[in-house]
Amino acid sequence: MLKIGIVGGTGYTGVELLRLLAGHPQAELRAITSRADAGTPVSQMFPSLRGYVDLKFVHPDEAHLDQCDVVFFATPNGIAMQQTRALLDAGVRVIDLAADFRIKDIAEWEKWYGMTHACPDLVAEAVYGLPEVNREKIRQARLVANPGCYPTAVQLGFIPLLEAGLVEAGSLIADAKSGVSGAGRKAEIPTLFSEAADSFKAYGVAGHRHLPEIRQGLANVFGKPVGLTFVPHLTPMIRGIHATLYGRVRKDADLQALFEQRYANETFVDVLPAGSMPETRSVRGSNLCRIAVHRPQGGDTVVVLSVIDNLVKGAAGQAVQNMNIMFGLPETTGLNVIPLLP
Incomplete structure (x- = not known):
């Protein structure tokens, strides 16, 4: 034990x-x-x-x-x-x-x-604790820096494209939305029910603390700096992150196959069938990241939809996943939680 x-x-x-x-x-x-x-x-x-x-x-x-x-x-x-x-x-x-x-x-x-x-x-x-990238380093780590919630959803969506060199890395866009629990359990006016309910707003447009973390992670995958515009939003729900990610396609490829192959052995990343639209409620309470990849009208823009529970895969669940790796346990130990619906 x-x-x-x-x-x-x-x-x-x-x-x-x-x-x-x-x-x-x-x-x-x-x-x-x-x-x-x-x-x-x-x-x-x-x-x-x-x-x-x-x-x-x-x-x-x-x-x-x-x-x-x-x-x-x-x-x-x-x-x-x-x-x-x-x-x-x-x-x-x-x-x-x-x-x-x-x-x-x-x-x-x-x-x-x-x-x-x-x-x-x-x-x-310190080892950055994104298992889908740093699993082997995590095994030997004394100190793990668990990723942030936005960075987890955004990086998992962009990684296959950057690894394959399929997008222009200088003009990536991450349009992300989070539930109110992402602000923490504290009393602040912007997250009071009367302030956050029945409303929707962007914040941190000029710069958000997760921006350098995301850029660092993507640069490590790509091998050199990337250009990223990151705009977070507050949505009137308790849990969940939905990241809509945009990139300019550099060359033709089977994007669906690319994502399926990249995450084929990743228990906690679920690449949905072509044409899918993942919902935040489909991961509520679970350690899953669900991803769908689109190329609207067959054009030169790729759109990746990435959803997680900000408190689980975006925080505590990923931390337990890292603990399992560090101590040689199956990664799924204690994390086989079926998402809650409705």
Whole structure:
């Protein structure tokens, strides 16, 4: 059994981790930290976990995280980098679901996240946890930077095209929409029900924190920098990301076959039949990314539709998938969850 600690278990990502790990046959939850809610039973805060998680939240100073096999950070940006070195020195593996270790260019990270990085040397060691690209590196990793939700959906949609050199890499467009849970479990006016319901809006058009992460990932696949316009939107739903991706085709190819072959051995990427239109509800609660590829009117534009649950494949589910890889378990362990419908 893997002894597991979770730092910051009171947010949406934290409760999703708890839901998945509570049903994981090789996971033993040892500690779930919260400074503000120490002593509160987890099932009191999250009634859905009653009968599945019997622990109480504990103060980080009393969590004995150094006795765990792996620690997940489900915390705001800037927290994991303060504690990771001590855990690694104690022989604990770390999976950070925030952005502290995702971007290799420290100056770029500090520009977008507005703080000084506490351990830039560990950024170089951290493995970017997109299994469909970095599986072998993840197996050996001590520290995994779990990808963001938008970057997961966008990269999985563009990767086959860039690997095959089939699109003009200087003019990619990602038009992406996210449910409100992507903003986290906090009280902010833009995500209040009366503000977000019955409405639809773009945000971060001038620049979003996930933009450098996506560019970095796509450049690593393509072998040189790519040009990307990324526009996120807030939609009046709780879960889900829908990314509509555009590229200019450089040469003719069977795009359907390309995607099917690229992801043929990827359990958590489902390439739909030609002509399909994936819906966010088709992945709700699951670790799946569902993809459809189109070439409207047979023209020179390829359109890829990519959908995920932002809290699962976009966060907690992918983190558990990475844990499974790191400890030599089948990737599907604890993740064989059928999507919820309706």
